[in-house]
Amino acid sequence: MLNPYIPHPVIIEDIVTENDNRDLKTFKLVFDRKEDEFSYEPGQFAEVSIFGKGESPFGIASSPTEKGYLLFTVKRTGSVTEELHNSEKGRKIGVRGPLGNSFPWQRMEGKNIVIVSGGFAFTTLRSAITYILDNREKFGKITAVYGARDPGELLYKELLKEWQEHSSIDLTLAVDQKPESNWSGKVGLVPNVLKEVGPAAENALALVCGPPIMIRYTTPVLLELGFKKEDIILSLENRMKCGIGKCGRCNIGSKYVCLDGPVFTCAELENLPAEY
């Protein structure tokens, strides 16, 4: 019997410090054993494991089209993440996954895609955008709004620059307050910037990832733009341990974020208690 609690050994191949605050790092992980490599879809997550400290769930930031490695962007917050941040290249750690559902890729084919994100929740959307650009012909117009507190807190700065120059994606960057440095993007909170960009709801699906407060104010903007509740796709987080629907802590009503989620539509969440 396959043991779903046992992590696959992976090696930290590269570490990138993402922000000025230096509490967000991206870890590039390669499987120690070729046979452990797993296939996944953007939107899924995995448990990253450091023996002696424990495990924590993170959205997979790489795209399945980026072969041979996994990316995770991790904020330094607790003991597992602290230990990860203190780790050097070459260290052996563990990964369990892929876990959870993914963005609804079958439904998304042939649709215009609107991507809305704030802060460091952008990780699985990095995966989604990369995947879309690598399968560009399958999707319609791609509009993305991504905001952070200030320019130094935006993730994947090189990639964002590349995407801004890319003709097949319309990316708007935003910061909460006007920075001292040169800033060519928008100034304002994500929901307000989204309203300004005003993507059309026709034949479109919206993917939203961000802190709970951002989600709360973004959903009404999307509804106002004409998006239906079943076309607003949210990715949620709750505290997890097992990641496989047994330990009982990540439930929102009858649904487990680890098993039935982390991706839910706004319509699905409407029928569940607001315990997330």
Add this chain to the structure above:
Amino acid sequence: MECGIIKKPDLEKLITYATEQKKVFYGPVAGEKGVEFKAVTSYEEIALDYDNVKLPPKSIFFPQREVLCRFSGDTLKEVNIEAEDSIIFGIRPCDAAALVYLDKVFKDVKSRFQDPYYLMRREKALIIALACDTPRATCFCTSVGGSPAGKTGSDILATDLGETLIFESCSEKGKVFMDKSGLFKRPADRDIKVKEEKARQVEQSMAEIPTPNIAGLTEKIDKDFEDPFWDAITRNCLGCGACTYLCPTCHCFDITDEENGKKEGIRLRTWDSCQYPLFTLHASGHNPRVNKKQRLRQRIMHKFSYTVANTNDIYCVGCGRCITYCPVNLDIRDMLNTLNKL
């Protein structure tokens, strides 16, 4: 063999037979902390005169503390999860029924994730339940689909007839065991009649115990989610979590690493409880169930609404432990009755 009878002292032969077959024989044993399930090697160790054990026998399959794997530095060392063959004798029908619910959690046929630790032990165990003689004042199995002589979850059901025990197979596994052992004698028709009469009497005696009215509850409990009832009921709750630890269907757990300071250690699974604030606390400080009301409501909703939505099961077998051992006398029967009347 559908039905077999043995004299009580001949349980010794059953235990010897189990030992010869390399099966660990668990039975109810009286000790300082009351009756507990322990591995026994002789009939003398067994206590048959008990109502129910305090700690549900789920711990035989889902121990309170269990090593998932070991590690040395950054290297994993898997543990051997081979389980021994076992016979669990004397668990009450409510606790046997609860195992069916735990099976659905740990062997989730709808997902690709099965729990090998639990399933190894479970699949190698033969469950011989013992029908109840004297229901406790807090028992309400008959309100949630059970019975003092219920067969759900058992391979064999035993009934105490005084001098003898009568055994009835409830599964193919139980039938095969009874046939192969050759220890059971065919009962007289009179014995079967006595057994049936006893089951009827015990069940009837439960009519005198206060029971909750579950009829129609699952259809309306979701609408009670925001009712002030939850605020009122929470005032007394200490949030100690005894109800969840002692519940035979509760299965929540934590996973933590323990290290000895020399980079050697274990990854542990331990029982956890939805009644604790840390259970759902995010790393960011956000907590979706930040107050006691939300946590008490989670416990009731999980058993009477969420599991019904998922597998059409009420995750309560009416064992009454959460009533008996609640330090402030919260009574789930009252809660359910009130909720059903709202």
